Each structure stands twice: as structure tokens, then as C-alpha cells.
């Protein structure tokens with residue numbers, strides 16, 4: 001199958017004052033279309049950092065990222081925005097919903113950016129799939145953690161991206177609800193042959209992935 005995402009020798013350093021902190025060191029990986037891949041590793045191991053680099057949200061200190069055959073490493077923010085909006089969906093660890101928009105509007109937003117005239121219809125369908133139709137009119141601050149997570153998931157899926165990055169998408173859910181979210185995510189992705197790259201330290205979820213990568217001391221090892 002076609003390689004959709006490739007990282008070559010990605011490194012990431014942060015400078016704090018005089019100190020230089022190495023977060024990722026020469027990380028390379030290839031992910032094929034339709035794969036469900038988990039990035040595992042303890043807190044602080046660099047999972048969020050790696051997802052940000054792979055999705056073009058942040059730049060590596062060195063190394064290259066290819067997304068759908070295109071080298072995105074040196075693209076400017078203006079060049080990257082449409083690539084991200086058309087190809088990728090991102091579920092953030094901290095949701096990043098827009099506080100002034102209700103659930104439905106939050107979900108519609110990326111589709112409206114593309115001028116999709118079916119944005120509302122698609123958003124309503126997604127809300128139904130995550131059992132939140134009744135809360136379409138609620139604002140983020142009126143939603144529970146798990147509900148916000150489901151809205152964020154719908155927003156990531158509305159443009160039918162080729163690849164979804166999900167950062168601990170079940171971190172705020174009990175095990176029953178997190179199972180439901182994972183099942184839902186998998187069924188939606190299976191239908192659309194979407195690739196899923198998920199950071200999690202939940203072993204139960206990691207077991208369901210096609211492949212698991214493990215981050216430790218800035219290095220990535222392949223587990224399965």
C-alpha cells in the first residue's frame with residue numbers, strides 16, 4: 001500500500017535559557033494509507049511533540065516530513081494551512097474548541113473554511129454518530145470533558161481527511177466511553193480508508209492498533 005506519511009531523521013530540541021533539551025532524536029517512520037498506528041510512551045516522552053511535527057503544526061530542529069508525497073518541512077504557514085485543512089484532522093489533547101461557537105458551529109468550522117455548502121448537514125450527521133445531537137447548541141464550557149472530546153473528534157473528521165492525528169483522544173473518558181470512541185473512530189475510518197495516528201498511554205487501546213511505536217529518551221522504537 002501507498003506510504004502516506006514519512007518522517008526522516010526528525011530531531012527536536014528546546015532551549016530553556018542556556019540549557020538545550022533534546023525531546024526527539026533522529027526519529028524515522030513510514031505510515032501507509034489506512035493504517036492505525038499508536039505512538040506510545042510515558043508522560044513527557046515526546047508524543048505530542050512528534051504528532052505536531054508529523055502534522056505540520058510545528059517544525060523540527062532537523063529532519064524531513066513528507067505528507068502524501070509532499071515535503072511539508074519548509075512550507076510557510078500560508079502554504080501549510082490548506083494542506084492541513086484538506087488532508088489532515090487533528091484531535092488535540094486539550095480539545096482547542098472555539099469558546100464562542102456552539103458544538104455544531106465548532107464542527108462545521110473547518111468545512112466552512114473550504115466553502116463546503118454541506119457543512120451543516122455533515123456536522124449534524126457526525127453529532128448524531130457520537131450521540132450528541134441534543135447538545136448541538138451547547139457551548140464548550142457547558143460540555144463535560146468527554147463531550148468536548150467527541151465534538152473535537154467530529155471537527156477533525158468533517159473534511160474527510162486522509163489522515164487523522166489524535167492526541168490522547170480518550171484521556172478524559174472512562175473505559176466504557178473510551179471503548180465507544182475508539183470503536184466509532186475505527187468504523188468511520190474503515191469506511192473512508194483513513195489513516196489514524198494516535199498518541200496514547202492506554203495499553204488497551206494500543207493493543208487494537210495495527211502497529212505500535214514506542215518513544216523513550218527521545219528515540220522511537222518499533223514494537224509491533
Ligand SMILES: Nc1ncnc2c1ncn2[C@@H]1O[C@H](COP(=O)(O)OP(=O)(O)OP(=O)(O)O)[C@@H](O)[C@H]1O
Nearest residue numbers: 014016021023041042043044045046047048049050
Ligand atoms: N515549548 C516547549 N519548551 C520547552 N520544553 C518543551 C516544550 N514543549 C514540550 N517540552 C518538553 O518536551 C518534552 C516532551 O513533551 P510532550 O508534550 O511532547 O510529551 P508527551 O509525551 O506528549 O507527554 P504527555 O503524555 O504528558 O502528554 C517534555 O519534557 C516537555 O517538558
Ligand SMILES: [Mg+2]
Nearest residue numbers: 047048093167
Ligand atoms: Mg502529550
